[in-house]
Amino acid sequence: MAVELNGSTEGLRHRANATGKTNKIVITEQGREIDRRLDTHETYEFGGPLGCIAIMTFFPVLMYYLWICLWFYDGRLVYPTSQDDIKPFLWRMWDHIRTDASPNLYAWKVYTGNVVFQLFLAQVLPGYQQEGLPVPSLNYKTLMYNCNALNALYVTLVTAAGLHWTGIFRLTEIIDNYGHLMTVAMIYGFTVALVTYLYAVLTNTQIRTSGNFFYDYFMGACLNPRIGSVDLKMWGEVRIPWVIVFFLAVSGGCKQYEQYGYVTPNMAFMILATGLYLNACGKGEECIPQTWDMYHEKWGFLVIFWNLAGVPFSYVYSVVYMASHDPETYRFSTLTYIIMYSILLTAYYIWDTSMSQKSRFKMQCQGITEFRKTFPQLPGCVVKNPTYIETAHGNRLLTSGWWKYSRKPNYVADWTMSLMWGAIVGTASIIPYFYSVFFIAVLIHRCGRDFERCSRKYGKDWDRYCQVVKWKFIPYVY
Incomplete structure (x- = not known):
C-alpha cells in the first residue's frame, strides 16, 4: 500500500495502530521481482x-607517494622538474619504498x-544479538549478528595500555613503522580479496x-562470508580499519609526549576524532x-582493500605530518x-544520530521496538x-528526523569531519586534505549508485x- 502525499508531509504519516508502533514490512511480489533483477549483473x-x-x-x-611526501619531503608534493629527472625521481621513490616500507618482521607481527586478536575477540566475547535485514539472495532470510565490538574495544584498550606500560609493545613504534605496516596491510588486502x-x-x-x-x-563474488559466528564483512568494516586509525593517532600522541613532554591540541584533536569514530562503531554496531x-x-x-589498507593508511595523514614535524x-x-x-x-552529533535514526527506523519496520543502550546514547x-x-516494493522511505532535510544527512556530517581531520594542520601541508577530497568524490559516486538503485x-x-x-546533501543548497 502506498501512502498518498496530499501536497504535504502530513499525508506521509502511516502508522499501524494507536500505540504508535510501526507495522512490520512485507515484501510484495512486485518487490521480489525487482530484487531478483537487482541481484543479477546487468551493467559494469x-x-x-x-x-x-x-x-x-x-x-x-x-x-x-603521499606518505613519502609527508615523511621525507616536509609534506610537499614532489615531482620531476625535467624529463631528465624522471628516472632519478622514480628511483628515489622506489628506494624509499624498498628501504622504509618493506614488509619487515615487525610489521607482519x-x-x-591485530587481525588475529580482533578475530579472536569477535568469536569469543559476548555481545548483543541483532537480526539483520531480509537478504533477497537468501530468499529473504535474516542473519543474526553478534555485536560485541564495544566489548572488544575495551579489551583492546586495556591490552594495549598494559603492553605499552610494561614495555612489551611500545605504542610509539606504530607511527615510526607506518610505511612497513602499510605495505603489509596492502598485501593482506590483495590476498584476502583473492582468497x-x-x-x-x-x-x-x-x-x-x-x-x-x-x-x-574487484567488486567481489560473495555477499555474507562468515567464520563461525563472525560476519567477515562487518568485522572487516568495524574492527580493523578504525582500530588502526585510532592507535595511529594514539601513537602520534605518545611520540609527541616523549619528544616534547606534552601532546599538542592538534594531536589531541585527532585522538578525540578517531576515538569518537571507533567508539561509535562499537556502541552502534547493531545498526550496521x-x-x-x-x-x-x-x-x-x-571493500576489503579499503578496510584493511585504504582507510587506516590514507585517512590520518595529519597524524603522520604532526608526528614528523615541529608543533x-x-x-x-x-x-x-x-x-x-x-x-x-x-x-559528529549529526552523523551519529542520523545513522541511528535510519537504522533504528529499519528495525522498527522489522517489528523491533526495544533498542540496545550503550554509552553514549545521544x-x-x-x-x-x-x-x-x-512503497509498492514493500519497503519504507523515512521522511522525518534528520532525513526530512536531506537524503544523505549522514554523508554531509561525515564529510565535514573528514575536512576537519585535514584542517587541524592548517596550511602546513595540503596532503592531509586528501581524505576529504577523496571522500567527497567517493560519496558523490556512492550516492549516484545508491540513487540509481533506489530509482x-x-x-x-x-x-x-x-x-x-x-535536497540530496545540504538543505537549500544541493
Whole structure:
C-alpha cells in the first residue's frame, strides 16, 4: 500500500495502530521481482574491467607517494622538474619504498597480531544479538549478528595500555613503522580479496558476477562470508580499519609526549576524532546490519582493500605530518581550537544520530521496538512516531528526523569531519586534505549508485520521495 502525499508531509504519516508502533514490512511480489533483477549483473561500474584494474594499480601507488611526501619531503608534493629527472625521481621513490616500507618482521607481527586478536575477540566475547535485514539472495532470510565490538574495544584498550606500560609493545613504534605496516596491510588486502573470490567460485556461492575475473575480483563474488559466528564483512568494516586509525593517532600522541613532554591540541584533536569514530562503531554496531553495505554490497577488493589498507593508511595523514614535524609549524590560536573542536563535535552529533535514526527506523519496520543502550546514547537517536512513504516494493522511505532535510544527512556530517581531520594542520601541508577530497568524490559516486538503485527499486515511489525530501546533501543548497 502506498501512502498518498496530499501536497504535504502530513499525508506521509502511516502508522499501524494507536500505540504508535510501526507495522512490520512485507515484501510484495512486485518487490521480489525487482530484487531478483537487482541481484543479477546487468551493467559494469567503475569503468568496467579496465577501470577496476586502473584503480587497483593506481591507488596503492598513490598511497606510497603521499606518505613519502609527508615523511621525507616536509609534506610537499614532489615531482620531476625535467624529463631528465624522471628516472632519478622514480628511483628515489622506489628506494624509499624498498628501504622504509618493506614488509619487515615487525610489521607482519603487529598487523597479523591485530587481525588475529580482533578475530579472536569477535568469536569469543559476548555481545548483543541483532537480526539483520531480509537478504533477497537468501530468499529473504535474516542473519543474526553478534555485536560485541564495544566489548572488544575495551579489551583492546586495556591490552594495549598494559603492553605499552610494561614495555612489551611500545605504542610509539606504530607511527615510526607506518610505511612497513602499510605495505603489509596492502598485501593482506590483495590476498584476502583473492582468497574470498576463489572461495565463492569453488563453493558456487558467487552472486551478481559478470564472468570477467578482474571485475569480479574487484567488486567481489560473495555477499555474507562468515567464520563461525563472525560476519567477515562487518568485522572487516568495524574492527580493523578504525582500530588502526585510532592507535595511529594514539601513537602520534605518545611520540609527541616523549619528544616534547606534552601532546599538542592538534594531536589531541585527532585522538578525540578517531576515538569518537571507533567508539561509535562499537556502541552502534547493531545498526550496521541494517545498512546497504551488509545486505547488498559484496565483499570484494573494493571493500576489503579499503578496510584493511585504504582507510587506516590514507585517512590520518595529519597524524603522520604532526608526528614528523615541529608543533610550531601548525599551532593555532585558542579561539581557532575552540571553533574546530565545536565543528567536530557538532558534525559528529549529526552523523551519529542520523545513522541511528535510519537504522533504528529499519528495525522498527522489522517489528523491533526495544533498542540496545550503550554509552553514549545521544538525544534524538530514535525518531518517535516516524513519517515515511510506503512503497509498492514493500519497503519504507523515512521522511522525518534528520532525513526530512536531506537524503544523505549522514554523508554531509561525515564529510565535514573528514575536512576537519585535514584542517587541524592548517596550511602546513595540503596532503592531509586528501581524505576529504577523496571522500567527497567517493560519496558523490556512492550516492549516484545508491540513487540509481533506489530509482530502479522503487520507481514512482522514489520520485514521490524526492518531491518530499528535495535536497540530496545540504538543505537549500544541493
